[in-house]
């Protein structure tokens with residue numbers, strides 16, 4: 001079957017089988033390998049992408065189900081070579097080690113902060129509870145997301161941990 | 174693993190979808206959010222011939238609230254329920270339970286109809302449906318029928334649905350102001366399926382006696398169910414620490430959990446007692462602005478959230 005949709009602002013078409021998951025379509029057909037696949041059954045969150053503004057698990061979505069929709073993957077977050085404020089905050093806080101979970105963490109947090117720029121630490125923890133990280137112990141990830149809130153119009157900085165919001169450069173998307 | 178091969182159709186109308194499901198070749202399955210069906214396919218626990226995607230069918234995505242109660246279309250998603258502030262008074266147990274249903278990304282796709290049809294014994298909505306006397310509306314090429322939630326769930330992942338039937342909506346009777354209720358569950362990780370959970374409610378008379386007592390449990394049996402033995406301990410009694418304790422004890426004795434990877438049957442049985450006790454005390458506190466005695470017995474068993 002042919003399916004057409006938008007990825008990171010570009011119109012794309014792909015020939016897929018009905019059983020082709022969106023994660024497979026992105027990685028194998030469209031060569032967008034930033035989206036990672038961990039468990040392939042909905043538990044780890046590594047494959048999270050944003051469909052029309054909503055974070056979804058791309059391993060639990062068929063490519064044919066996103067006909068006509070607009071998708072943002074981790075590749076769509078940066079402006080060219082410049083990291084987005086959220087990505088920059090991850091780097092500053094050492095919120096990644098092996099990086100396997102990172103695309104899912106970034107897309108999930110981006111969707112959350114776009115909708116809820118003032119998300120509390122508890123809310124961020126609750127939302128990220130669906131994303132597994134085997135390396136960082138999560139603390140640095142939560143700090144990075146808190147720190148990035150200002151760039152989305154949320155409260156300035158993660159004061160509890162002494163990181164200034166100004167460091168994000170305030171360039172919200 | 175990758176899912177097995179299947180054909181795919183995304184009909185634009187309900188009659189077309191029903192016709193596809195009734196096709197003589199058989200083995201067609203509805204696809205709603207895919208949040209349970211996709212894992213089932215990935216594990217190759219099912220290999221349907223055809224998936225009938227409901228995404229293009231208009232309607233079935235509204236939450237209607239009126240004097241008759243709450244009616245939710247099959248395509249209402251968890252995130253729609255979460256955002257609907259009216260449910261806090263129109264159906265408090267659901268409003269309370271929804272925060273426990275799955276994770277952020279899954280809540281953007283998982284639906285009411287999919288959850289009911291999948292019938293996981295630990296899922297919250299089926300539990301609320303049984304505990305709150307809901308009716309499930311079903312359609313097929315043969316017409317429509319209504320099934321009481323108590324008759325709908327027939328075992329783990331087993332329902333009263335015929336293979337060609339579609340859930341179209343669920344409706345709940347009206348919820349009077351002042352009714353006492355609470356929902357409690359324990360899961361290993363926030364958003365995972367509950368190890369056990371309970372939804373309780375009752376109406377208090379002027380003398381502080383409970384009437385219309387409902388105690389429903391999830392994760393404690395092969396299906397969501399009411400624990401009538403526990404209800405009987407509270408119904409007609411003054412609701413206090415003693416009657417709550419007796420109902421909780423009866424609940425632990427009345428459920429029939431199984432051993433599995435996550436917990437032994439004995440652990441689950443004990444957990445049901447603790448959760449029912451907590452929920453009843455909190456339900457009472459909610460109507461009365463707190464009854465110290467009931468509160469203190471319960472707090473020894475840990476934090477409530």
Ligand SMILES: Cc1cc2nc3c(=O)[nH]c(=O)nc-3n(C[C@H](O)[C@H](O)[C@H](O)COP(=O)(O)OP(=O)(O)OC[C@H]3O[C@@H](n4cnc5c(N)ncnc54)[C@H](O)[C@@H]3O)c2cc1C
Nearest residue numbers: 042205206207208209210275283284286287290296340365
């Ligand atoms: C990691 C993870 C954690 C989860 N945690 C929870 C949790 O804590 N609590 C919880 O309740 N759920 C949980 N879920 C399940 C999730 O909520 C599912 O979305 C939901 O149970 C099924 O809804 P769906 O719309 O995705 O259905 P689908 O996956 O599309 O379908 C499920 C089944 O129902 C059938 N079906 C779908 N729609 C209809 C219909 N209208 N009529 C008849 N049959 C239909 C399908 O054929 C299929 O057999 C979890 C899922 C995952 C992956």
Ligand code: FES
Nearest residue numbers: 038039040045059
């Ligand atoms: S790969 Fe999709 S949730 Fe794990």
Ligand code: FES
Nearest residue numbers: 097098133134135
């Ligand atoms: S950084 Fe390695 S899994 Fe998260």
